[in-house]
Amino acid sequence: MVIIALGFSMAIMISIPAGILASQESYNSIISNMQEETNRTATLIEVSTSSGRGGFSGMPSGTSSGTPPFGFEREEVFINETIVGEIRTIEGIKDIVEFFETSSEETTSETISTPRGDFTMSRPVYTIMGVSLNSSLIDSYSVLPTDIIVGRNLQEGDTGVVLITSNITDYYEVGLGDEIEIYGESFTIVGIYEPESESSTASREVYMSISDAQIITGNTGNVSRLDVYAENDSYVEEIADVIETYSEAYDLGLYVTTYNDRMETYQTMLNNAESTLSQTQTVAFQEIVIAIGATSLIVLFTMLYTVRERTKEIGVLKAIGFSKGNVMSQFMLEGIMISLIAGVVGVVIGIVGAPLISSLLLPSVNQLSPQQGGFSGQAINFGTALSQSVTVSPDLQTVLLAFGAVVLLGAIGSLYPAWRASRTSPMEALRYE
Secondary structure (H helix, E strand, O other): OHHHHHHHHHHHHHHHHHHHHHHHHHHHHHHHHHHHHHHHOOOEEEEEOHHHHOOEEOOOOOOOOOOOOOOOEEOOOOEEHHHHHHHHOOOOEEEEEEEEEEEOOOEEEEEEEEOOEEEEEEEEOOEEEEEOOOHHHHHHOOOOOOOEEEEOOOOOOOOOEEEEEHHHHHHHOOOOOOEEEEOOEEEEEEEEEOOOOOOOOOOOEEEEEHHHHHHHOOOOOEEOEEEEEEOOHHHHHHHHHHHHHHHHHOOOOOEEEOHHHHHHHHHHHHHHHHHHHHHHHHHHHHHHHHHHHHHHHHHHHHHHHHHHHOHHHHHHHHHOOOOHHHHHHHHHHHHHHHHHHHHHHHHHHHHHHHHHHHHHHOOOOOOOOHHHHOOOOOOOOHHHHHOOOOOOOOOHHHHHHHHHHHHHHHHHHHHHHHHHHHOOOHHHHHHOO
16 A cells, blocks of 8 residues: 555656646647747638627627537528628738538437436537638638548539538448438538547538538528638738728628737637646646655655564564664665655556546646637637647656655655664563564
């Protein structure tokens, strides 16, 4: 039990620094990815309806688009393409990428138990994403998912085919080349990709050409989101102002988001991440101090108990000629041996259990998600950077330092009990019962 307890203390010494390092690497990766994306999206103006910016009745503001959560209904609001034509005439616009997003007719339900009783909530099974399949737009901008795991991506001229998330294949038990029915029409699956989130509640999405999506839903001539690209960043604010003027004039209720708007939101998110990282480091320092103290006390009390239980043996050793130094070194050696064995156990526990231990003991820096900004998430791919998982893997240097620390603490913890044993009088020790 003593060795297991010491082993867990050492495992904490291994896992905590590994968790801190992983969190720091995650934070640095977020910064790096964000800098790359900001350079690429400085000329982007996102224009969306309420459905493209969360759009679920009764839902808190700032919730992203996609499949609505259980119990909420999407408010289907669209932009007529005649308005898109007017937007195209604004000076300084280079390209406009049109998207059509809507929910599936089929819904899924789940019963949730609460103190007030059971509630059945429902949501659409998947979200349809109609995209402009123009090769120049596909090559130049973030139009389609890129993490294809089976098959191919959509391409110009595609009709009657779809690209789906992998979680749809599990739900419908379909695969590449199979037919899937959407709004009463059959589509062939030409590609499967991984959704950004790996959670069980990750949105199911079906990508198809925008014309197919409009036709099957009876929304020909309507779109739900526009990615407007300016010729250069000097036009961005002016274009955004004109689009907002159109929105007010036609009572469209459009949400216009520019580079500066996104940066304000993501800077707040990064500040929160930095604060969380600082908190994590403080907690880690406290936990390591506790682990060091616990290790020392475990060895100390274990060796004190050992000295007490072996008092007669100490008396015999001293009676047959063992010096104080011999007795002291023997008990010191025993304490160090216990620490060495515990160190090996701790290395095994620490290497195998580092991800679990660090996740339990440290506040996670990985609290960001692409949904927090309240933007579409398609045109600006911070999602990958902000929702990446933190991989905790102890390095050799950390393991060796923790192993050395446990052995050293074992020696220090054994010092007083060994000294006490060496000072024991042979006559008193032999009379001890």
